[in-house]
């Protein structure tokens with residue numbers, strides 16, 4: 621080996637050593653990864669994300685994937701001749717749209733399951749209907765009927781825990797079982813928050829299409845790398861965050877208040893974002909933590 625090669629190999633060894641305390645800490649713990657549709661840009665990127673999740677599993681963590689697919693659902697709604705409609709970030713879901721959403725989410729789910737298999741990991745695709753895992757009530761908002769949109773009322777973790785105990789990785793789609801036993805469309809961030817809370821997960825990671833939470837999204841120097849609950853509440857109340865980031869940050873707060881130890885918002889378009897977040901001292905994106913940061 622020449623000197624340059626030796627230097628490169630030694631750098632790899634250093635990376636592994638830096639990862640050691642994190643591997644030890646997270647081993648055996650539940651980590652929920654919310655993989656949003658906006659971060660599923662192409663097959664190569666999806667493969668990288670899935671490979672990272674496979675690695676987390678192989679070194680002893682208990683990962684659970686909750687996926688979205690909003691963009692893909694909108695594509696198929698348009699192909700059916702309708703215009704997708706959203707109200708406060710939630711899809712207005714009539715019966716036909718629900719049928720499309722269930723078909724599309726099943727397809728996305730099974731693609732992710734197959735990609736996990738390609739990495740040698742046994743993954744199982746589930747929706748909230750399986751074993752009544754996620755029960756929902758119809759979401760009521762003043763002045764608008766959202767149709768088949770659900771609020772999670774109960775998560776039954778028995779099936780999840782049994783699967784994980786048997787070494788399977790659950791891949792969950794954001795569909796819940798209604799009081800009328802029909803399928804309901806749930807926002808995927810809400811789904812991830814509900815699952816992570818019910819499992820008391822050590823970590824919940826949102827993979828999205830922006831580097832993290834910004835004070836001003838137009839000014840990249842204003843990225844917040846860590847915030848505590850007080851700051852997160854302030855950001856929501858003072859309207860610092862808007863768009864899709866607002867419900868996401870509210871979910872982060874709810875997850876922490878429900879016992880999830882740490883929540884992260886990362887740019888899922890960045891290659892190996894999960895590894896960079898889990899195994900480096902500085903991490904990437906925005907971390908929301910329970911206790912004040914000194």
Ligand SMILES: Nc1ncnc2c1ncn2[C@@H]1O[C@H](COP(=O)(O)OP(=O)(O)O)[C@@H](O)[C@H]1O
Pocket residue numbers: 656657658659690809827828829830832833834835836837860861862863864865866868
């Ligand atoms: N202060 C902010 N910091 C970061 N993102 C913000 C902020 N305010 C609004 N946003 C918007 O929130 C979006 C992320 O939410 P969303 O599109 O719902 O993601 P996903 O589809 O992954 O769930 C970003 O692309 C950005 O345009």
Ligand SMILES: CC(=O)N[C@@H](CCC(=O)OP(=O)(O)O)C(=O)O
Pocket residue numbers: 655656657658687688689690691693709710711721769770794805806807808809
């Ligand atoms: C009620 C509601 O809005 N449901 C979402 C579910 C999918 C989702 O949230 O996907 P992303 O994470 O990719 O946005 C929808 O129909 O788009």
